[in-house]
Amino acid sequence: xxxxxxxxxxxxxxxxxxxxxxxxxxxxxxxxxxxxxxxxxxxxxxxxxxxxxxxxxxxxxxxxxxxxxxxxxxxxxxxxxxxxxxxxxxxxxxxxxxxxxxxxxxxxxxxxxxxxxxxxxxxxxxxxxxxxxxxxxxxxxxxxxxxxxxxxxxxxxxxxxxxxxxxxxxxxxxxxxxxxxxxxxxxxxxxx
Amino acid sequence: xxxxxxxxxxxxxxxxxxxxxxxxxxxxxxxxxxxxxxxxxxxxxxxxxxxxxxxxxxxxxxxxxxxxxxxxxxxxxxxxxxxxxxxxxxxxxxxxxxxxxxxxxxxxxxxxxxxxxxxxxxxxxxxxxxxxxxxxxxxxxxxxxxxxxxxxxxxxxxxxxxxxxxxxxxxxxxxxxxxxxxxxxxxxxxxxxxxxxxxxxxxxxxxxxxxxxxxxxxxxxxxxxxxxxxxxxxxxxxxxxxxxxxxxxxxxxxxxxxxxxxxxxxxxxxxxxxxxxxxxxxxxxxxxxxxxxxxxxxxxxxxxxxxxxxxxxxxxxxxxxxxxxxxxxxxxxxxxxxxxxxxxxxxxxxxxxxxxxxxxxxxxxxxxxxxxxxxxxxxxxxxxxxxxxxxxxx
Numbered sequence: 164x165x166x167x168x169x170x171x172x173x174x175x176x177x178x179x180x181x182x183x184x185x186x187x188x189x190x191x192x193x194x195x196x197x198x199x200x201x202x203x204x205x206x207x208x209x210x211x212x213x214x215x216x217x218x219x220x221x222x223x224x225x226x227x228x229x230x231x232x233x234x235x236x237x238x239x240x241x242x243x244x245x246x247x248x249x250x251x252x253x254x255x256x257x258x259x260x261x262x263x264x265x266x267x268x269x270x271x272x273x274x275x276x277x278x279x280x281x282x283x284x285x286x287x288x289x290x291x292x293x294x295x296x297x298x299x300x301x302x303x304x305x306x307x308x309x310x311x312x313x314x315x316x317x318x319x320x321x322x323x324x325x326x327x328x329x330x331x332x333x334x335x336x337x338x339x340x341x342x343x344x345x346x347x348x349x350x351x352x353x354x355x
Numbered sequence: 356x357x358x359x360x361x362x363x364x365x366x367x368x369x370x371x372x373x374x375x376x377x378x379x380x381x382x383x384x385x386x387x388x389x390x391x392x393x394x395x396x397x398x399x400x401x402x403x404x405x406x407x408x409x410x411x412x413x414x415x416x417x418x419x420x421x422x423x424x425x426x427x428x429x430x431x432x433x434x435x436x437x438x439x440x441x442x443x444x445x446x447x448x449x450x451x452x453x454x455x456x457x458x459x460x461x462x463x464x465x466x467x468x469x470x471x472x473x474x475x476x477x478x479x480x481x482x483x484x485x486x487x488x489x490x491x492x493x494x495x496x497x498x499x500x501x502x503x504x505x506x507x508x509x510x511x512x513x514x515x516x517x518x519x520x521x522x523x524x525x526x527x528x529x530x531x532x533x534x535x536x537x538x539x540x541x542x543x544x545x546x547x548x549x550x551x552x553x554x555x556x557x558x559x560x561x562x563x564x565x566x567x568x569x570x571x572x573x574x575x576x577x578x579x580x581x582x583x584x585x586x587x588x589x590x591x592x593x594x595x596x597x598x599x600x601x602x603x604x605x606x607x608x609x610x611x612x613x614x615x616x617x618x619x620x621x622x623x624x625x626x627x628x629x630x631x632x633x634x635x636x637x638x639x640x641x642x643x644x645x646x647x648x649x650x651x652x653x654x655x656x657x658x659x660x661x662x663x664x665x666x667x668x669x670x671x672x673x674x675x676x677x678x679x680x681x682x683x684x685x686x687x688x689x690x691x692x693x694x695x696x697x698x699x700x701x702x703x704x705x706x707x708x709x710x711x712x713x714x715x716x717x718x719x720x721x722x723x724x725x726x727x728x729x730x731x732x733x734x735x736x737x738x739x740x741x742x743x744x745x746x747x748x749x
Binding site (some may be wrong): 219 | 733736737743745746747
């Protein structure tokens with residue numbers, strides 16, 4: 164299964180790669196195909212981004228971005244509405260409630276242990292700066308190996324407490340299943 | 356007209372085949388072989404005149420690394436076919452050249468040796484007729500006049516090993532068609548223009564713009580004196596950039612210098628130092644497109660011209676009307692451009708057969724011709740340059 168993606172930044176990208184590593188047990192033949200960076204185009208360009216990925220033969224398209232100060236549900240609805248009807252059945256719209264770091268620290272206990280900080284340090288409205296500092300992410304070093312490992316080992320079933328992640332996961336689970344690939348069922352507590 | 360050119364084991368290119376049409380655009384990311392393909396073509400072109408090592412120096416600036424670093428083979432191979440007009444008779448030529456790259460016995464650099472060379476012709480009385488065959492230092496040359504009289508025989512001689520046999524052919528009587536092919540190869544032109552060179556008043560002995568753009572002033576001076584109608588067409592075209600231009604004027608204080616001026620209707624003169632890089636570049640393109648098309652009348656073949664990155668310093672909107680003058684059939688010249696500019700790529704939307712996309716790979720890049728029918732469908736959604744930017748062409 165080829166999964167094309169348009170993400171907003173390098174952290175989002177490595178989160179997806181971490182999920183792919185994690186779900187390799189369930190879907191061994193998943194290949195990720197990189198599209199345009201989501202941060203570099205507007206909603207009106209979503210149809211072109213989808214066409215580009217479809218031309219490259221993808222089976223699913225992930226559009227992942229941060230809501231920042233907006234309501235993540237409204238942003239997701241807007242992105243979904245921007246998709247052409249031909250592409251809608253392929254598209255997974257992921258919008259992080261504020262930013263992807265909120266997903267990464269959804270399980271405070273795990274995140275604090277991995278990052279070597281206290282839970283209160285991470286329990287803030289916008290954990291991006293704390294997370295980046297603790298992870299050592301800089302403009303010149305995206306710490307991709309560490310991020311992939313962070314996601315691969317995370318207790319993802321606890322991330323479901325973040326509604327925007329749950330919304331993303333539900334779409335991924337459903338659309339993968341439609342393509343003959345049953346992902347890890349986080350609701351049955353199969354995560355490790 | 357060049358129909359196909361295949362190169363193997365030359366720099367980053369292994370078994371790459373190029374099938375050009377009249378107006379061609381080579382595109383692809385950096386370091387995939389666009390310039391190397393031009394270099395391979397220049398190598399074959401110059402090998403019809405010069406010693407192989409001199410050719411390598413001219414074309415790539417060194418003899419080191421002329422063979423592909425990842426292929427354990429010391430032979431470069433070039434195969435090409437072209438159709439040329441021989442007094443109204445179209446003749447198909449097939450030419451193969453193998454060059455051996457040996458480490459120098461002195462331990463410094465490499466030596467280049469012509470390992471084998473064949474030239475065949477088909478058309479009229481000829482059917483895959485071998486005009487020239489060189490192997491292991493022995494050469495056989497068809498005596499064409501005798502062949503036409505029905506008593507074919509091959510002159511046998513020693514072939515040079517530091518140059519091609521083609522470069523040593525001078526007998527226009529007995530090797531007329533082989534010499535026609537040789538002259539065709541020699542006529543190929545390549546340009547990677549440099550504003551400093553285009554501005555230089557230094558004049559070579561003969562007209563003709565050099566690959567970096569030098570000798571432009573001398574060439575325009577020659578055109579002014581010998582082909583005023585072509586000069587007029589160039590001035591008309593140049594008015595799209597410089598609306599006030601009225602005529603070209605020149606000063607030639609000595610045989611080695613020609614100064615070019617653009618003069619407006621009020622008599623103000625602007626020398627090459629006052630002319631923008633883009634205008635000079637436009638002038639060279641206009642010279643090539645109009646000048647070579649005009650010169651075609653006296654030639655037996657359409658010129659082949661390679662131009663690197665024509666958009667440098669030029670607004671693409673200015674280039675569009677000029678490029679539209681190029682006959683896509685190649686009847687008045689075959690053009691090969693390299694570019695990274697999406698807006699230049701857009702100019703090929705009506706000539707999809709002329710798009711050639713290099714894709715990176717090891718040991719060699721791959722040259723792909725996108726399927727025009729598929730691209731035509733995608734063009735309904737976005738322009739050609741954007742399709743390239745999104746890597747959707749191949």
